[in-house]
Amino acid sequence: MKLLFICSRNKWRSLTAEKIFHEVSGHHVRSAGTENNARIKVNSGHIGWADLIFVMEKKHIRRLREKFGTMLNGDKKVICLDIPDEYTLMDEELIEILRSRVSEHIEIF
Template sequence: MTNILFICGKALMRSPTAAAVAGRMGHEADFAGLSEDADERLSAEHLAWADVIAVMEKAQLARLKRRAGGALKGKRVVCLDIPDRYAFMQPELVELVTARLSRALR
């Protein structure tokens, strides 16, 4: 089974939605945020647990690489390229996550 960690800014809308979608697809999933005021801040434990790390935006990918560096070694890291304009479990977000995640995991 693949452990997928979804990362966005504050872990409020996109990454929790993505984790729920991935769970429905049969994956183990968790989420975290890069911001200091994130509901669930990214930790070393998150990174150690994950087989795949999916960020929502290219800027977050760059920030993750700067912050986590060596902890990403051996991990598959993908960018879903999903902008921050959706509500939690918004149908359009669910569709977008489903399509992009399926493509990213091929």
């Protein structure tokens, strides 16, 4: 399964998710951000590639729908993890939250 993780700047939350889930068997993982100054800015290629999209906050769903609305219609599943922008890269608490919330939707172990 191809997993895409989205946050605002792709520097802390989504990049942490990409790093911790990239070795999970059977899954391919990428990350991107919604803002213009994102490390990697989400584009239509990312959306088309992904089987499942995880966003950190509801505002990210809104931004994706504004820009890629037609691509998100149909069977493209977008899941909000409700993780606020208050963590740094590879923060232990962030890793624990990501593992817990993502495991509700896919098998990660």
